[in-house]
Amino acid sequence: MTETVGPVAEAGLVYRPGYSRAAEQIMQYIDERGFGPGDRLPTEAQFAELLGISRSITRDALKTLAATGRITIQRGRGIYVADSTDFSEQVINAFIPTNIDHVMMLFEFRSIQERAAAELAADRATPAELVAIGNALADYSAAAESGDFAAATEADEAFHHAVAAASHNQLLAESIASAQSLQHRVVVIAFGGFSGGSLMNARDEHAAILDAIRNGDTEAAGRAAYAHLERTRLGYQVEIGRRVFPRHPH
Numbered sequence: 419m420t421e422t423v424g425p426v427a428e429a430g431l432v433y434r435p436g437y438s439r440a441a442e443q444i445m446q447y448i449d450e451r452g453f454g455p456g457d458r459l460p461t462e463a464q465f466a467e468l469l470g471i472s473r474s475i476t477r478d479a480l481k482t483l484a485a486t487g488r489i490t491i492q493r494g495r496g497i498y499v500a501d502s503t504d505f506s507e508q509v510i511n512a513f514i515p516t517n518i519d520h521v522m523m524l525f526e527f528r529s530i531q532e533r534a535a536a537e538l539a540a541d542r543a544t545p546a547e548l549v550a551i552g553n554a555l556a557d558y559s560a561a562a563e564s565g566d567f568a569a570a571t572e573a574d575e576a577f578h579h580a581v582a583a584a585s586h587n588q589l590l591a592e593s594i595a596s597a598q599s600l601q602h603r604v605v606v607i608a609f610g611g612f613s614g615g616s617l618m619n620a621r622d623e624h625a626a627i628l629d630a631i632r633n634g635d636t637e638a639a640g641r642a643a644y645a646h647l648e649r650t651r652l653g654y655q656v657e658i659g660r661r662v663f664p665r666h667p668h
Contacts, residue, residue: 525650
């Protein structure tokens with residue numbers, strides 16, 4: 419497997435990110451060689467050499483496959499084929515919403531998921547799916563303007579669900595739904611309703627994601643989705659610092 423899969427468009431075809439095509443080639447490699455759940459896979463460097471691509475594209479491809487439950491990356495141990503039948507249950511049971519490391523890990527996970535979903539949606543969304551995303555954005559905007567956090571949370575989940583559905587990748591959509599349920603536990607159990615910052619900022623970020631998807635701009639859609647989750651992650655990070663190290667009047 420030496421085909422170069424950098425971030426370029428093939429002639430006559432819609433642009434696809436290099437890491438997305440690399441992820442498909444890695445799955446093809448796994449299938450062709452008969453790897454099963456628990457089997458150890460080549461390292462990141464070895465996959466890069468096998469595919470004839472850069473380490474950065476290989477790393478993003480592996481992160482995407484990990485985010486969709488196809489592989490597991492165990493730091494210091496290696497890369498393994500995941501058991502997709504119990505992936506969600508394992509993750510949900512092990513997740514502790516009051517553990518700071520788990521919360522930060524969740525947002526790292528979601529940023530990978532949402533970027534991939536937005537990029538695929540920009541390529542694959544149907545007119546009806548664009549309407550569904552737009553309706554969810556309108557509901558979120560109304561909730562944000564009225565300061566209704568409960569309605570905003572519901573509309574936020576609907577928005578990300580609609581984007582995931584428009585990716586036309588069921589595994590990705592299911593993993594996003596699982597991550598959303600974990601984030602809901604974080605909001606309710608650990609943060610008492612704190613949703614990561616300004617609702618109006620989130621509304622504008624959602625609008626940027628939708629605009630890029632409507633325009634069929636995969637790169638812009640991915641960037642907008644990643645920026646949205648990264649800003650949310652930083653919002654939680656600041657809130658954690660505020661609660662752990664409160665300022666006391668002198």
